[in-house]
Amino acid sequence: MRIIADLHLHSKYSRATSREMDVENMARWCKIKGITIVGTGDFTHPVWFRELKAKLKPTQGGLYTYGGVHFMLTVEVSNIYPQGGRLRKIHNILLAPTLEVVERINAVLTRFGSLMADGRPTLTLPSDKLVEYVMEISPDCMIVPAHAWTPWFSVFGSNSGFDALTECFGGQLKHIAAVETGLSSDPPMNWRLSQLDRVMLVSNSDAHSPAKLGREANVFEMSEPDYYEMMRVLREKDTSKFLYTAEFFPEEGKYHYDGHRNCNTRLTPRETKAAGNRCPVCRRPVTVGVMHRVEDLADREEGYVPVGAVPYRNLIPLEEIIAEAKGAQVGTGAVREEYLRLCARLGSEFAVLLDVPPDELVKHTTPRIAEGIRRVREGQVQIKPGYDGVYGEIHIYGDEPAREAAAEDEKKIEQPAQTTLF
Ligand SMILES: [Zn+2]
Ligand SMILES: [Zn+2]
Structure with missing residues (x-):
């Protein structure tokens, strides 16, 4: 069966995270989206961990279930420590097979920082x-460097990271089997570094609210959801079982280019270099983004594809496609309604985005939304790249005036009969 796994996200016990990130809502939204295995996030947090113990039922395969969705015990921790004369700040994801193992991990990590303070604890630990x-x-555990390229808090980050995995992990690098590419980079950017040939590239949502679950994910072929099998696939680089990653268009990520949010300055790596790394508005050093760091650390030309690379597919969240088709905002009434209706009707968001053939899509939604899904699948989108914490702006429909086209579009479909939502 096809397994869609999203392993990095946060519970309501992490800072700046939706109150709705609880077990019930996570399970409900995974059903809507078609996610088979979802990370619990935040397993170091004592209250969340108690909740997980109370609500989740163990399976044979190192996973837990709730509401028909499989949960993997996961957490993201923030390692902050001096090394080589600089303060390093690195986010790492931990994956664990059982609650007992998690108890023992938590007992050790609590010596290096308050686990209660935040669902993503800060640890003074290299x-x-x-x-x-x-x-x-x-x-059986696994450690995965999180969103490897973001300027702050990542292994290759421009502000507090390293230039090589080996500098960061030293003799323990042998245990690192996977690296998370993050929203602002995609596999082709990572393929340009020969040092990453030894790991598998994984993608996760890093969601802070249920609607963002699965905006990036990993797609496996397995006989059933199984923790140990997934770890084996990653460790042995079994490309026959790791089908592809579902990716943001990296330009949509909020650290793709360089710049200053407050100064409205968006710069390409080349422009940054020409400006001596300074912001043309305020003259202070710009936030150096992901593309720039990849250019600096790459030892291969753009377009290089390593042997045995896992394929990828670029996606745009369905609600964003619908919002642009309607000339409205994500999360607002009509957009959310159409999103839920389509997912219910066609199985799940992933089914709509990945599987349902175009001639089938048009039977269930407006021509403009169906066309938007087709364009996303073909990569026919324009994106103003994100920078310094600002998400990229996506344009799927070119210059057509959104409101008029959307109104015209609504006329082309009969109002569908009321369907039961989740
Ligand atoms: Zn993080
Ligand atoms: Zn500035």
Whole structure:
């Protein structure tokens, strides 16, 4: 069966996270989206962990279930420590097979920072030590550097990261089997670094609210959802079982280009270099984004595809496609309604985005939305790249005046009969 896994996200116990990120809502939204395995996030948080223990039922395969959705025990931790004369700030994702293993991990990590303060705890612990301690507790665990390229808090980040995985993980690098590309980079950008040939590239949503779940994900072929099998696939680089990753268009990510949010300055890496790394408006150093860092660290030309690379597919969340088709905002009444109706009717958001053939799509939604889905699948979108914390702006329909086209579009479909929502 096809397994869609989203392993990095946050519960309501993490800062700046929706109150709705609880077990019930996460399960409900995974059903809407078609996510088979979702991370619990935040397993180090004592209150959340208690909730997980109370609500989740164990499976044979190192996973837990609730409401027909499989949960994997996961957390993102923030490692902050000095190394080589600089303060390093690296986010790492931990994956664990059982509640018992998590208890033991939490007992160790609590020595390095308050686990209660935040669902993503800050630990004064070097990344290599984190790997050493966790792998000592259980060799079935896995540590994955999170959103590897973002300027702050990542292994290759321009502000507090490293130039090489080996500088960060040293002798423990042997345990690193996967790296998360993050929203602002995609596999082709990562393929330009030969040092990443030894790992698999994974993609997760890093969702802080249920509607954002699955905006990036990993697609596997497995006989059933199984933690140990997924770890084996990653460790052995079994490309026959890792089908593809579902990716944002990297330009949509909020750190793709360089610049200053407050100064409204968006710069390409080339423009930044020409400006001596300074903002043309305020003259202070710009926030150096993901594309720039990839250019700096790449040892291969653009377009290089390593042997055995896992394929990828670019997606735009369905609600964003509908919003643009209607000339309205994501999350507002008519947009959310059409989104839920389509997912219910065609199985799930992933079914709509990935599987349903175009001639079938037009039977269920407006021609403009069906056309939008087709264009996203073909990569026919224009995006103003994101920078310094500002998401990229997507335009699927070119210059057509959105409101008029949307109104015209609504006339082309009969109002569908009321369908039961989730
Ligand atoms: Zn993070
Ligand atoms: Zn500025």
